[in-house]
Amino acid sequence: MRRRSSYSTRPVGIDQAVHRSSTLDPPRRPRRLFTLISLLALALAAPLLVVLTAPLHAQAPEWVHVRRVILPDHLAGTLELLGGVLAIALVLAVPSAWLVATCDFPLRRMMRWALVMPLALPTYISAFTYAALLGPTGPVSNWLADHAGFRPDIVDMQGLWFVLALVLFPYIYLPARAAFASGMSGQLDAARMLGASAVPRFRRIALPLARPAIAGGALLVAMETLNDYGAVKYYGVRTLTTGIFRSWAGLYDLGSALRLGIVLVLLVALLLWIERRARRGARQETDQVPVARVRLQGWRAAAATGWCLLVFGMAAMLPIGSILDDVRVTWDGTMHGQLPHALWNTSAVAAVAGLVTLVIAVLFTFRERYGRRSDPAIRLADLGYVIPGAVIAIGVMSLAGFIDRRQWLDGALIGSMGVLVYAFSVRFLAVGKQPLQGALRQQSTALDEAARMLGASPWRSFRRVNLPLLGPALIAAAMLVAIDVIKELPLTLILRPFNFDTLSTKAYELARIEQLREASWPSLMIVICGLVPVLLLERMLERRARSLGGR
Amino acid sequence: MRNAPSILAPLMVLVACNAPEFHSGKPLRERVVNVYSHRHYESDQQIFDGFTKRTGIHVNLVMADDDEILTRLQQEGANSPCDLLITSDAGRLGLAKRRDLLRPIHDSLLEAVIPSHLRDADGNWFGLTMRARVFAYDKRTVDPSHLRTYADLTKPEWKGQVLVRTSEHVYNQSLLAAMIAHEGRDSALAWAKGIVANLAREPKGSDTDQLLAIGEGIGSVAIVNSYYIGKLMKNTDPARDPARAAIGVVFPDLDGHGTHVNISGAGVARHAEHMPEAVALLEYLVSDEAQALFAEGNEEYPVKAGVPIARELAAFGTLTPDTLDLQALATYNAEAVKLFDAAGWH
Numbered sequence: 001m002r003r004r005s006s007y008s009t010r011p012v013g014i015d016q017a018v019h020r021s022s023t024l025d026p027p028r029r030p031r032r033l034f035t036l037i038s039l040l041a042l043a044l045a046a047p048l049l050v051v052l053t054a055p056l057h058a059q060a061p062e063w064v065h066v067r068r069v070i071l072p073d074h075l076a077g078t079l080e081l082l083g084g085v086l087a088i089a090l091v092l093a094v095p096s097a098w099l100v101a102t103c104d105f106p107l108r109r110m111m112r113w114a115l116v117m118p119l120a121l122p123t124y125i126s127a128f129t130y131a132a133l134l135g136p137t138g139p140v141s142n143w144l145a146d147h148a149g150f151r152p153d154i155v156d157m158q159g160l161w162f163v164l165a166l167v168l169f170p171y172i173y174l175p176a177r178a179a180f181a182s183g184m185s186g187q188l189d190a191a192r193m194l195g196a197s198a199v200p201r202f203r204r205i206a207l208p209l210a211r212p213a214i215a216g217g218a219l220l221v222a223m224e225t226l227n228d229y230g231a232v233k234y235y236g237v238r239t240l241t242t243g244i245f246r247s248w249a250g251l252y253d254l255g256s257a258l259r260l261g262i263v264l265v266l267l268v269a270l271l272l273w274i275e276r277r278a279r280r281g282a283r284q285e286t287d288q289v290p291v292a293r294v295r296l297q298g299w300r301a302a303a304a305t306g307w308c309l310l311v312f313g314m315a316a317m318l319p320i321g322s323i324l325d326d327v328r329v330t331w332d333g334t335m336h337g338q339l340p341h342a343l344w345n346t347s348a349v350a351a352v353a354g355l356v357t358l359v360i361a362v363l364f365t366f367r368e369r370y371g372r373r374s375d376p377a378i379r380l381a382d383l384g385y386v387i388p389g390a391v392i393a394i395g396v397m398s399l400a401g402f403i404d405r406r407q408w409l410d411g412a413l414i415g416s417m418g419v420l421v422y423a424f425s426v427r428f429l430a431v432g433k434q435p436l437q438g439a440l441r442q443q444s445t446a447l448d449e450a451a452r453m454l455g456a457s458p459w460r461s462f463r464r465v466n467l468p469l470l471g472p473a474l475i476a477a478a479m480l481v482a483i484d485v486i487k488e489l490p491l492t493l494i495l496r497p498f499n500f501d502t503l504s505t506k507a508y509e510l511a512r513i514e515q516l517r518e519a520s521w522p523s524l525m526i527v528i529c530g531l532v533p534v535l536l537l538e539r540m541l542e543r544r545a546r547s548l549g550g551r
Numbered sequence: 552m553r554n555a556p557s558i559l560a561p562l563m564v565l566v567a568c569n570a571p572e573f574h575s576g577k578p579l580r581e582r583v584v585n586v587y588s589h590r591h592y593e594s595d596q597q598i599f600d601g602f603t604k605r606t607g608i609h610v611n612l613v614m615a616d617d618d619e620i621l622t623r624l625q626q627e628g629a630n631s632p633c634d635l636l637i638t639s640d641a642g643r644l645g646l647a648k649r650r651d652l653l654r655p656i657h658d659s660l661l662e663a664v665i666p667s668h669l670r671d672a673d674g675n676w677f678g679l680t681m682r683a684r685v686f687a688y689d690k691r692t693v694d695p696s697h698l699r700t701y702a703d704l705t706k707p708e709w710k711g712q713v714l715v716r717t718s719e720h721v722y723n724q725s726l727l728a729a730m731i732a733h734e735g736r737d738s739a740l741a742w743a744k745g746i747v748a749n750l751a752r753e754p755k756g757s758d759t760d761q762l763l764a765i766g767e768g769i770g771s772v773a774i775v776n777s778y779y780i781g782k783l784m785k786n787t788d789p790a791r792d793p794a795r796a797a798i799g800v801v802f803p804d805l806d807g808h809g810t811h812v813n814i815s816g817a818g819v820a821r822h823a824e825h826m827p828e829a830v831a832l833l834e835y836l837v838s839d840e841a842q843a844l845f846a847e848g849n850e851e852y853p854v855k856a857g858v859p860i861a862r863e864l865a866a867f868g869t870l871t872p873d874t875l876d877l878q879a880l881a882t883y884n885a886e887a888v889k890l891f892d893a894a895g896w897h
Contacts (some may be wrong), residue, residue, distance in 0.1 A: 062885060069892045135756070137763035139790065145767065155755050236717050236755030238897060249618045250724055250888035252646055252881075329788070394622060401626025412630045414623055415613065494619040498585060498611035498632075509591035509614065514759040514779065517788070 041377035047395025060255030074243035084161030093172035101180035120530030124230030172217030179213035215278035326520030354482035361432035389490035439473035594848025645881025653818035676818035680851035705745025718891035728883035743894035766794030781850025784863035800867035
């Protein structure tokens with residue numbers, strides 16, 4: 001009995017619930033442990049509850065204006081941005097994933113990891129870099145204006161579609177590639193034997209079978225798009241997130257800003273619902289036979305390599321090359337002295353937050369595996385990922401502030417490392433849980449049953465049987481959280497202790513005062529820090545794919 | 552309970568994280584002043600270093616954006632470690648006063664050095680530097696005598712010529728708030744509509760981007776902050792040569808009151824624990840030494856008379872600042888945002 005669905009190898013995303021393992025009904029459930037876990041989940045869901053209950057406790061003096069003017073305008077902008085980014089990300093991700101998974105062509109092996117590289121780039125850094133290069137006064141536009149009388153300008157809504165899609169498409173590429181690579185080889189072989197050519201095979205067999213994986217990835221792209229503030233503001237695009245800041249900073253009305261946050265949550269709930277529908281009816285139990293790759297010849301091989309190189313060049317080489325060039329130009333600048341400190345802080349906070357979030361995620365997945373019903377507090381805590389960081393920060397500050405204002409503690413909680421790490425766990429819990437859930441789903445419940453029959457308590461069974469088998473997924477979970485913490489900006493900026501710079505706050509501070517070239521130093525280090533886990537993860541997935549293929 | 556360690560482990564990590572050594576790169580000293588600042592400039596660090604050298608008081612710093620910092624200060628309440636709040640917008644200082652986050656300081660040195668329109672009448676906050684909202688124009692095509700007032704830019708002759716960033720930014724908001732304070736709502740709305748009618752392109756990018764766009768002939772007049780002009784002139788990047796060569800500056804007049812300025816300013820926090828140190832830092836920030844660094848290092852206009860402004864800016868002429876009571880910027884900021892929405896200035 002194999003419960004595995006191949007697309008669940010994707011490292012991030014939210015896809016529990018629909019095909020949760022049928023759980024055991026143990027005679028003796030660990031009540032106390034479950035209660036503790038519920039309390040922990042409530043603690044993580046609390047900032048979200050503060051935001052969602054804003055209409056009850058926060059006055060919104062400007063709400064009439066926000067509802068009549070800002071909301072419709074910014075909601076329309078949000079939908080336009082979402083539609084464009086998703087469409088382009090799908091076009092970039094799905095064909096690339098299909099080619100890499102099912103075909104052999106020159107440079108295919110390099111493309112496996114090369115196409116994941118954009119994940120290491122924070123969207124705001126990419127957006128500034130593209131704008132400097134291809135914006136209205138960038139070198140490309142200036143040259144074209146001089147020689148062709150035409151000045152392209154990507155700093156607008158359509159340009160932002162491309163910029164965000166280029167950074168975010170790996171979220172779709174990874175799960176789609178995994179889905180194409182294994183899990184549908186039987187159907188594809190049958191179609192081939194029945195004489196179907198490549199295009200119908202892709203369109204009629206592969207695409208519908210990979211739909212749940214693609215939908216899961218698309219959901220992540222949508223959430224990242226909804227969260228973005230820096231890029232969106234710079235490109236002059238109005239979204240719900242900029243609306244939140246317009247109400248907060250411009251109208252001095254935090255209450256209305258939080259209400260817009262609720263609208264954002266509702267929009268995400270709608271997207272989650274759509275994604276679940278896209279999964280419904282999809283066959284979950286799939287074979288594990290890796291697909292036999294087709295060797296492409298002649299122009300087909302050239303076209304495949306060309307396409308992948310184009311995507312890789314646009315999404316990774318262009319921004320990274322541009323950052324490297326800025327580093328070269330500002331080589332003798334004053335940046336060097338401040339960076340080791342920021343690098344150390346970044347690594348430390350990413351490691352601690354990664355580990356803490358991992359422990360919490362393990363406990364929650366244990367609860368989901370061995371509990372009879374799902375815990376609503378855990379499902380609520382999962383939503384932290386979809387709320388913009390600055391809004392989470394308001395929730396966290398309200399909670400910690402409640403304690404601070406009463407002076408129950410010696411020092412302020414806000415601005416302590418503990419609260420910062422807590423905020424990261426709130427925000428990135430879902431990121432850490434995803435790989436664990438995916439890997440657990442591949443473990444047959446027969447294992448649990450055997451352990452239980454031998455008299456092990458649920459926790460002991462989980463710890464001795466399930467946990468050791470999770471191996472690589474544990475590393476993946478901690479790493480994915482760490483990458484996100486390294487890239488994260490608003491939470492760090494608002495909640496950090498005194499004199500605590502990280503690479504992303506450093507990059508932001510320089511970009512804010514419009515010293516984009518100097519910002520290339522911390523940006524480059526963020527990319528390098530992010531690349532390490534991205535590449536390790538890719539290697540791990542590859543090794544696992546190979547070991548499966550060897551069976 | 553046997554499961555306790557697995558639950559306690561993360562909690563223990565959290566507690567361990569609260570150890571002071573993890574808080575900061577530098578050890579926390581005996582005599583300190585804790586600063587929340589919205590200013591991200593490198594010259595500020597030099598100023599703080601100068602203060603530490605002179606007084607032995609160590610400066611602990613958190614930098615974040617204005618509204619986040621105000622919210623944090625408010626939430627921390629009586630337990631806030633913040634002694635001195637520094638922001639780069641008078642509106643937010645006014646807001647902090649309204650929310651009772653600052654405490655009044657009566658200090659004869661500060662009152663003697665800082666002109667009265669650049670500080671709070673009750674002593675809650677003090678202006679440290681000014682930045683003016685000015686016009687940068689293309690010397691190759693524009694006759695600056697046609698650009699004497701902010702209102703001039705709404706005339707039909709500038710159709711398709713005006714460059715400006717989005718109304719998301721506080722510098723646009725405070726300019727319009729000042730107009731509301733001086734001329735009333737209708738006149739301010741008419742001005743915003745007039746600018747929208749004359750735009751060369753949709754509002755976007757930073758102030759520097761507007762200056763670069765002049766260099767490339769995308770538009771011929773930009774509404775920008777003075778210190779970005781100073782920074783551009785100081786910059787040696789050859790890619791910016793066209794902009795540097797093309798730009799002239801007008802200090803537009805607002806209805807006979809002078810050019811609109813906003814300030815960077817500071818106020819002592821309501822629950823400051825290190826009051827004397829905070830006041831000492833405030834006094835140092837208006838010393839000749841610090842004011843000169845603000846001017847040279849960051850191209851801002853010093854509030855202290857007699858401190859020379861940066862060479863790059865001096866070349867463009869003299870600033871006659873509007874003497875509007877800056878508390879008005881807080882009063883009218885929300886109104887200004889609504890007018891931008893009404894005018895279609897995104």
